[in-house]
Amino acid sequence: MRYAALEVFVGLFVLLTLLAFTALAFQVSGLTTFYEPDKGYEISAYFEEIGGLKPRSRVTIGGVQVGRVESITLDAQSFSAHIKMNIFSEYKNLIPIDSSASIMTAGLIGDNYIVIDPGADFETLQQGGGIDETHSAIILERLLGQLIFNQNSEDE
Amino acid sequence: MGFLGSLGRHILKFIQALGFSSVFLFQALLTKPRLKSFHLLLKQFYVVGVLSLPIIIFAGFFVGMVLGLQGYTVLVKYGAESALGQMIALTLVRELGPVLGGLLFAGRACSALTAEIALLKTTEQLDSLRLLGVDPLHRVIAPRLWAGFFCLPMLVLIFNAVAIYGGYWISVDWLGIDGGSFWSSMQSSVDFRQDIINGVIKSIVFAIAVTWIAVYQGYVASPTSEGIGYATTRTVVYSSLVILALDFILTAVMFTGLK
Known part of the structure; x- marks a missing residue:
């Protein structure tokens, strides 16, 4: 006992x-x-600049998480980042084929995430589909650099 | 000359103790485990592990809640309070879990181990075992060592989980952070191998160090009532210092290259 x-x-x-x-x-x-x-389905996009995006970052539409970043590789021909995203299966047949994707930052110093802006087409993205229109991450240093450059050229 | 002489004597004594305790550890661990002595191990798992659970759960819950409150006041200034989950989880899994768990374990379980073994020695029970032809290293020391090695990593896992749920409770139910962003910021930054497994490795290293110190201090305590007190104090002081020093080394090796 x-x-x-x-x-x-x-x-x-x-x-x-x-x-x-x-x-x-x-x-x-x-x-x-x-x-x-929930296996979901995979779509991909090419970005010129991804900033601090990491695998498993969020993919959102209107602030709602619809998937996550699966892998990040460098495309050897165009020197752009090839992002594969896994979209949850509950959002199947939802994202129009002419949607655009951009990389945003949560707050001033937060994590990077992908925002998909839905297009108007009736055809939707399927497994293996790609988003053509992408907007790169905004890099603060580059923005500041441009600002200073513009200032200088105005002075002359 | 007097100063140099005593310094040299102390260093020699320390090196001798290190050598003796290493031999002692290997002899205790290399004794052949027998099925008959399984109940001894079970008893030690109860004494060292189960009886430490209340303090670990209580401390974990409060540490998680404090992390939530303190992190919130800093992060809200930068509008980054959605990163609270990430901050709580990384702090706990990488540092606070193993270190605080180890310190509590040193205070709660290791001091008791030392006092018990020192008392067995003082009351000459270890010698009686030897007279009966039973090796005290096998019957008394080995089960306590193995129980310590396994229990601390287990307690640290429980500490981490309880603390993260404590932090969740404060952040989401009290401070009003969105529960989804709490978990998702955590999941996108905590890596299973780099963070969770490295935390477990840390706690295993701490477990070996503090249990070894506790059992050794009990075994070599001078057999008086005063000696038991000294040995117990030494166990708590040495194990705490060793945990903090080892933590620095392990952190430098494991986490300096990470983002």
Whole structure:
């Protein structure tokens, strides 16, 4: 009886640890590689400049998250960034084929994320589709540089 | 000459203790585990692990809530309060979880280990075991070492999870941050291998260090009532300092190259 009670307590302890580990793996670090019921579909876009965009950044329409960035690679021919995005399956047949995508920053110093501005076409993006019109991330230093350059040329 | 002499004596004593404790650790760990002694290990898991759970859960919950409140007051100035989840999770998983968990474990479990072993020595129970032909390293020391090695990483995982939910409660239900952005900012910045697994590795290193110190200090304590007190104090002081020093080294190795 004494050992049985000990075993129950130690078993509960181990169970609690497993629960904590699962919470940390899935809820906190967003690990979804082994377990992904919602596979969604993949679309891609080319951006000239992505700023601080990272894999697993948010993809939104009107502020609502509709997917996340799957991979970021450099296209060797155009030197632009090739972004693959995974869109959740509940948003299937929703995004018009003439939509545009831009990279925004949350707040002044927040994370970068992708905003899709829906177009008007009746045809929608499917698995493997691409967004043609993209707007690069705004880099603050570059903007400041342009401002100073314009100022100088006005003075002359 | 007197000063130099005593300095040299202290250094020699330290090196000797290091050598003896290493041999002691390996001898205790290399004893052949027997199925018959499984209940000894189970008992230590209960004493070291289960009995430390309340303090770990309580402390974790409050640490998470404080992180939420403090982080909010700073982040809201920059309009970046949606990054609160990310801040709480990264701070906890990388640093506070292993370090605070380790310090609490040193105070709660390691001090008890030292006092118990030192008392066994003072009351000559370790010697009686030897007379009976039972190796105290195998029967007394080894189960406590193994229990310590496993329990601290487990407790740290529980600490982290409880603290993050404590932070969630404060941020979302009290401060009114959007729950979705709390989790999504966390998920887009916490990496499973770089953050969670590195945190677990940290806690395993701390577990080995503090349990080793605790068991060794108990084993070499001078067999008087005063000696037990000194040994317990030394355990808590040394383990806390070792945790903080090791944490600096591990952080420098693991996290300096990360964004």
